[in-house]
Structure formats: C-alpha cells, structure tokens
Amino acid sequence: MQDCHKSQKIAICMVGLPARGKTYISRKLHRYLNWLGYNCKVFNIGNYRREICGTECDKTFFDSKNEQATKARNECAQMALNDLISYLNGDGEIAIFDGTNTTKQRRNMVQCSLSQQCQNVQTLWIESICDDAEVIQNNIRLTKLNNPDYVSMNPEDATKDFLGRIRMYEEVYQKIELDENLSFIKLINIGEDIQIHKVKGYLLSKIISYLMNLHIYPRPIYLTRHGGSTFNQENRVGGDCDLSQQGIQYSEQLGKFLLDEFPTQEQRNQIHCLTSTMKRATHTADIVCNILKISYLQLKTLDEINVGICDGLTYTQIAIQFPEDFAQRKVNKLTYRYPRGESYLDLISRIEPIIYEIERSREPVLVIGHQAILRCLYAYFHRNEISEVPQLEIPIHAIIKLTPAAYYCEEIRIKIDPETGERKQIEEDLQIERVNLLTKKKSYILL
C-alpha cells in the first residue's frame, strides 16, 4: 500500500539510557521504512556531538553538574533537531531522532519544537528500558568499543568509562509518564513488557507491530533457490514445471549440507523452513526436509513473480512477440509490470508478511524460493537500496547464509555441485564501505 497514507509526516524520537539499543532500533526501523518506500533518515545526536566537541569526551562531559558541557550538549541536540525539522519540512517523510532524551524538559522542548515548526507532523516516542546487566554488558562490548569515542582506549578502560557515563545519565533519568501526553511505546527488557499509549494511524500501527517483533537473538537465515528446473534449462520464464535431474541432485546435496550445519536432530527440529506453492520449490523442500526429518510451510506469498502474458516464453520469444515491453523492462526493471502480472515493487510489498515472520523468528530460518523473490528478501536483510534489487545476483545451486548482527549483516555464500556435492565458498559480497561524513572515518554501512 505504498501510494496510500503519505499525508502526514512522522517524527520518531528515541528515549533511554546509553547501551539500551536505541541506535539498533533506529537503524532497524530506518531499514524497514525505507524498504516500504518512505523517505526516511536518522539524526543521531551522538554524531553531532562528536563532530562539534570531538571524540575525546570522557564521562565527566556527561555530568549534568558540568555546566559548560551541558550547554554544549544541548546545543548539539538543538542542531540535530533543527536539521531534522528542515528535513521534514522538505521532502523527508519520516525522521528518527536518535538520542537519550532522558528528561521531561528535553522531551517537552522537542515535542514543542516539532509541533510549532513542522507542518502536520505526528510524533512517536520509543523508550527502551533495560535492567538486565548481562544484556547491557553485551551491548557495550558489541557496539561501543568500536565507537570512535573509544578507539584509542583499551577495552577494560573503555567499558569502565562507559559505565560511568551511564551513571551520569541515570542521575537525571525520568521515564516517560502519562501526564506528558505523548504517543509512546515502551520496550522493557527486549520486549518482555511492552506499553503502548495513544497510538493511532496506519503507519504508527505498522511501526508498533514491527517493533513488537524485534529481538536481538542472532539467528542465521538461509536463502536458496529451488533446484534447477526444466524451464531453467530452456531459459523460459514463469510456468509451474518440475525439477530437472540436476535439480533433484542439488536438493539431495543441499539436504546433506544442512545435516552438517545442524549436527543434532534437536537443532534440526528448530529450523523454520518456508517455501512457495510451486512444484519446483515444493519438490526441493520435500527432498531437503525428508533428509532433515522436519516439516515445512508452504506460502503463496513466496511464489515467483507473476509474469502474466509472458508465462512460459523464452526471453528471445518475449523480445520478438512483445518488443515494446521487452524494451521497457530494460529501461526500468524495478517498476516494470508484466501485463496481467507483477513488478518488483509489487513483489516487495507482497513479501512484507514474510519479513515479519523472519524478523520474529528466534530460530534458524530456511527459505527455499525463486530468483526474484529471493532478490527482494536478500536486499531487505543485506540493506541494499531498492533500486539495486532487480540486479542482485542469486545464483542457482548455491546457498546464502545471512547472520544479522548488531550493526551489520554477515554473509557466506556456498556453491554446491549437484553431482559431486563439492562445496565451494564463493566470493563474499563486499561490505560496502562508505565514508561517514560526520566522523570522517570509514564505517560499515548502517544496518
């Protein structure tokens, strides 16, 4: 429903002590909303502070009694907020304000600025509360120690300083209360408890549903195309044909590969296997799940892209019979819709429930799908731009293992020879390195 509901701008503001997963949530939300087609941007107060005050701030900088530092920090927050407001007043649709926002005063200031200076904006506050010491320690280890603030310190000193910083914030922390009259969602101990207040509207409801499914358990997602089919051999599109002999062999080798990945039956029983309703995928799933002794779920939403009137034709035949369409598709593969069929954009909105399903799952997920569908799924988890989707490479007879981690996504690709079962790790897709303009240091693309 991308063309619906774009009337109101949305500002999402994070609240919480350091190391509570605010940036993690901001980035996940940013990924999801961009994916749905919204112009979305994250404004991280920490980045502004590093740019203006430098990266050598130790915990005393965050002491609320340190007047000069407090003034500087407020200025940084104000700058970030100003940029956010300009963004929303321009062509931005959703902006995420990633900061601690731990006092009522600060929240009130932000809320007032937004309602006064932005036309027609809805605000949602997301508070992340966590009192599990182990989780916090883990968060610090995974995300803070690589932070530009601590690049020159050893891990022990860095952790000590960071815990000190958290204590500074704790002294003035005021949790969101009902009398502040804000629309909010509180996530307590990674979703063990959730409180939702005054949330109305299509997009906010969607965001809430998404947030309720988030977790931080690292579980692998395996993506593979069905084994080669008879149509693949003939270079035809569409159809509902069965596997070729090679395809059957691949399925068996795939099953054996997964037996090695999950050595015990108990581990295998936890695998969540999803496939489409088309013969070639179901047949592959049958063979694989027989070997693993597990069951699988058939979902029509995983069916291959519907190629409408071009169903069953080869690319050459399409070029001859429908020359105009063939040319149009070359120009814009993303938006081109096969007559009586679908476009990649249609696919992207079609697979949304699958994305929820995979996000929600805390166990390994195995998706046996088709090329176009897997391009979309891969792009979502690997954080590619939507424009890149139609060109992504999802080779046949290979399995891609994605492990989403804190701020990035690990990937391993393994090509499995159908006849010999030989496994070869193929070139890992390069983590795209972009220069982070604010810190002038290289960092992995945000997740």
Add this chain to the structure above:
Amino acid sequence: MQQYKKTQYKLILVLVGLPARGKTHISYKLNRYLNWIGYKSEIFSIKGAQQNDAQLDQNIDYELEIDPGNQQFAEVRQHLSSTAAQQLVTFLQSDGDIALYNGLTSTKADRQKLKSFFKETLKLEYQTFWIESICDDPQVILNNINESKLSRFKDKTIEQFMNHINVLAQHYESLENTENLSYIKLINIGKLVKVHMLEGYLCSKIVSFLLNLHANNRQIYLVRSCQTEYHLLDKIGGDPELSAAGKQNSQQLGDYFIEELKGNKNITLFTSQMKRGIQTAEIVGEKLGIKALKTKNLDEIDYGICDGLTVKEIAAKYPKQIKERKANPLEFKYPRGESFLDVIHRVEPIIYEIERSRDPVLIIAHVAVLKCLYAYYHCNQISEIPNIDIPINCVIKLVPIPYHCLESRVNIK
C-alpha cells in the same frame, strides 16, 4: 489457513475484566476474525453454558448478577464456569484450534485454578494468552451498558447495573506480572495498552488486531466496479475498461454518495489496481472531492487459465475443473490462479485498515474480493462465502455494532 501449517499447539484466550468492559464484544470480534482467517475457533462462556442447561432459569443472568448473601447463586455460577472450561477442553482435544474463555477470572485465585485445570486436563501442547479489559472512564462504561446490557435486561435500571459492578469491583484483582501469565491489558479501549511476555506468531497477530479495535460505529460501504465490455460478452476476469453504461452508472453512484455522506469529507475510498476499479473510483471520488487509494490487494480473484474466457467456453474446455469447483467452491483453486482462501489472505490488510478507521470507509472492488470482505462482517462460517450475493450497481452498507452488524442495500439505477 489451508496452506499454513495448522499451529502445532492449541491456543486458549482467556478474558478478564469487570462487566461492561467490552469483554464479550472483544471475544466476538476476535472469534469472528480468527474463524475468517481459517482457524477453528469458538467461545466458551458462563452465558453459553447456561443456555445449554435446560434446568436453569434462563431469565437470571448468572454472569452479571451477584447476590452476596446467596450461596446457591454463587455455586451455580461456579458450576457454569467449570462446565464452560470443561467444554473448552473437549473442543480443543478434538479438532478445535483456538478457544476463547469468558468465565470466572476476576481474582488471582480463580486464575490460578483455571491455569491448573487446563494443565491437568489438556493432553496436548497448548499456549494460554490472557486479555484484560480495564476501563475507568465513566462515560465509556455507561455507553457499554446502554448498548449491550439493557437489551438483555429490560427490567433493570442503569443504577442497578452500576451497583452490581461496584460490588464485583471490590473483589476484583487486575493481572499482575507476578502471576507469570502472558497477557495484554487494554485500558480505556486501547488508549493505553500493556503487553507482557508476548510469544508466538498467533499471539503477535492477535495483539496487532486488538490494537486496532475501537468503539466507533462507522459505516462501511461495499460496491462493485461498474459495467464493462466483458460483462456484455459474459467473459470473466481480464482487465477491461468501463463500458459507456458503466461510466454512466459510476456517475449515478457518485450522486448517491454525495447525498448519503452529506458533505462529510472524512471518508476513505479504497479501490483495486484494475482499470474498472480505478475508473469507477475516480468518477465517484471526483464527485465527492476525495482521492481514491489504490491497492493491489483489492484486485479481483486470479482466474488463472480461465481468465478472459466466457462461462460457456470454460464449461467446454475445462469440465473437470467445473466439477471440482461445484464439489468444493471455497477451496477450489483456478489452475495457475487463486482460490477464495488465497483472496482472504490477500485481503486481510484491508480488514485491518477498515477496523482501524474511525471514519466511514468506501470500497470499490470486485465480486470475489467483496464476498470475502462481506463474510468477515456477516458470516459465521467461511464456507458460506461462495454463495454470497453481491449484485452490480448496488451499494451494500454495513454498520458493525456490538455483537452483530447492521446491513442495508440500495440499488442504484
């Protein structure tokens, strides 16, 4: 859901709350929704158990009334509550998927007792989710009483009701985290919502559904797109444009809505991405001064290989399929196309949209899709879907109110 593996575990939804908090309303809506998306779901309540017991006086409401001194009354109530729980277990042990329980759950002791009862008697894997409705807005409580209770008790006044509730409230204990139960608390019809220990796909879905509920009785209009060339040729499917008569009918449709909506611009107009839907919606939308929202979810059912053929041609070319469809019209899937079950799945986000909306909603779509939408509000069984009548040039107006749905139809000519 035919294609979805049935949940490996059964689900029990237990309702908690004082009277006039909307428990019955929530249970009806949930039950309807769960049945619609393909689960076998049923409600088990004190009221239900009472109706099945011929020996009891059906004029007394054992669910609502309380007479502190009357020991026998309390015993009957207890007995009915246990009977309902027993019937629930029997239901789940056979082919039921989801059971909703509306019995004695107002104190911690009651809840622990229920929890133990299920643990001892259910011999399969199950999950329990507790739904509590809390209300401290007197106006809302008053509205609830007016709408739902007075129809059941004509000889009682509102004051007597409030008295009953106040007595019950003295012993009422709200859900607490220490009870170690997975729950959702809806406070003042979802203004504030608290969720604790949410687990599982189905519970997530149920929570999303509950977040969208509200008490506004707003109208929902279902209309088919107008006449096309295909209608005249008796062809099905395709993506034809409106015929001349179709365009005229759209104009008349627009005029009808101008009068019906009396200048209310706060209505949402949905249509499909098919030419006939878009054209009809654009003509109507222009008259009303609103823009139509187009979504592929409202596209007509995919007729697969039968697309674009006339009814006669299909009978001649695919006699086997016609037979299959006659035998099981609900689950029949057109080869390379869809079945009604696929359409229900596809149309689900629209239902969420309609539920969420507090303003009138107007949907211009196509026969099969509208049958599925209509069934959500009206039918108790989805097997009735293929037989629903959705005539062309007819506006179906649905107004969901507590416990059922008002309907009126107007022919436009």
